[in-house]
Amino acid sequence: MTAAQTSTAPDHQRHRTAAAPHDHTARPRHRTAAAPHDISAELRAAAAALPRTGVGRRRFLTTTGAAAALAFTVSLPAAGTASAAELDARRIDDDPFTLGVASGDPHPTSVLIWTRLAPRPYESGGGLPAARVAVRWEIARDERFRRVERSGTVTAHPEFAHSVRADVQGLASGRDYYYRFRTGNWTSPTGRTRTAPAAGARTSSLTLAAVSCQAYHDGYFTALRHLAAEDVDAVFHLGDYIYEYAVNATGGARAYTDRRLPDVFNRETTTLEDYRLRYALYKSDPDLRAAHAAHPFVLTWDDHEAENNYAGDIPENDVPPEEFLVRRAAAYRAYWENQPLRVPQRPSGPDMRLYRRLRFGRLAQFDILDTRQYRDDQAYGDGWRTPGPESEDPARTLTGATQERWLIDGWRASDATWNVVPQQVAFARRRDVPTDAYKLSMDAWDGYPASRQRVLAGAEAAGVANLMVLTGDVHVSYAFDLKKDFDDPASRTVGTEIVTTSITSGKDGADRPANWDNQTRANPHLKHYNGRRGYTVIALTEDQARADFRTVAAVTTPGAALTTAASFVTEAGNPGLTPA
Structure with a gap:
């Protein structure tokens, strides 16, 4: 669903017709979206320039920079050559x-x-x-x-x-x-x-915040103003930094009465200029600016930085992949321009190496994932579906094979007390009802269970004792025990997952969403579920990790006070969450 819609489903989904069983050898399928997609003439013209025969269109776009038609070249003018004039x-x-x-x-x-x-x-x-x-x-x-x-x-x-x-x-x-x-x-x-501790340093503590999903049109960034005042070493932004949807003159749910936004925002982002302007709108917000000025950020994206629920080079809407890749190139270019990312993250056309690793002494290693760019298509047309042969295909991947190997190899080399995986979509299993007729989210790791099992097996083989997954996306906060076998509640707990709620997406929310009873009964490994807006503070020491779920009562009006909805701890060497 879009950020402006309300649903009892705990996360957004696109509405497509169900498709034939997944075929890894077939050309990716296209789906029909709930609303027609208005691709701009500029995008169509750039896509039309791509070859229709010979070398594959995606390879051509990636390796030759065909998106240069939209000024996507990444090289800067060399010294002594003609270039843009210098402004005094x-x-x-x-x-x-x-x-x-x-x-x-x-x-x-x-x-x-x-x-x-x-x-x-x-x-x-x-x-x-x-x-x-x-x-x-x-x-x-x-x-x-x-x-x-x-x-x-x-x-x-x-x-x-x-x-x-x-x-x-x-x-x-x-x-x-x-x-x-x-x-x-x-x-x-x-x-x-703040710089990180020295490599190999015996750091006594580290405090971080996890945030995600900040739809401008769904409310005020009040939670970010509170975050600016927190004493944290770093902020991990887990995706949906911007939304591609139109923002009207009154700022959507912000309902401005003292100002009007220009019409350039009242359309979906598709071009490079659209995305650049959308970042300008978001970063003009004083609360977001305050949070950035107060703390270093570690960022990864989810879907809305480009388009809702895209999967690799497969768009939400029924347009050719080469058109979507031009749009994706624009989105990735604007993302890099507007975030504190290093040169190795600079995109080349529609490709951008965002997954990377940070170490904070011997206390924590952070393996930041990208679960959008390399994933297989969502099974059964996306949404909440009954699992079956398509979703359970052992060849399916959420991360791509290269990133998966990189993650597991990094664990093998790690000497950190805590191995933390900041990423986008819910990792633990989430049944929607406590009956045998349950459904699972095809956009989350539940739609890629073989991929999840390979990751968990890799962590076990590498001897990872303290695995913590940090997640955004779903506009609620969860605390999960990660189980070796989710079908057996008594099976060994192998890690924890902390899911942070949204900054604004979903508007004000509720402490107990409509599906609270079903979700808590259906998933015994779920230890906490709250639907208010806010962020999560995680404090790591050699002995334990503590998660404090911060929430605000409202985002559709500014200035709400901050509360702590719940706190949990997990002991080092003894995975499993208990109330603090």
């Missing part, structure tokens, strides 16, 4: 730092800092000409910048929507830093970040 930053009359600052992916001696110049963020180009702009950055030990540790100058290129990133090296491990940017007569807000 003193001619920028309006504040160019309207989208704030951010940092991300902390390493022991480095951190990535980001901003994007946009003096008029709701205009094409952000209100800047197609010219290069020199931007100076500084990082210091203190908030007043009396002890500047590192500084430098980078170029904001129009090819990348004047986004700026600096991978700052040579920092001390496990330390707070403050950073800012300057151009012309303007200075950005100050951001705070």
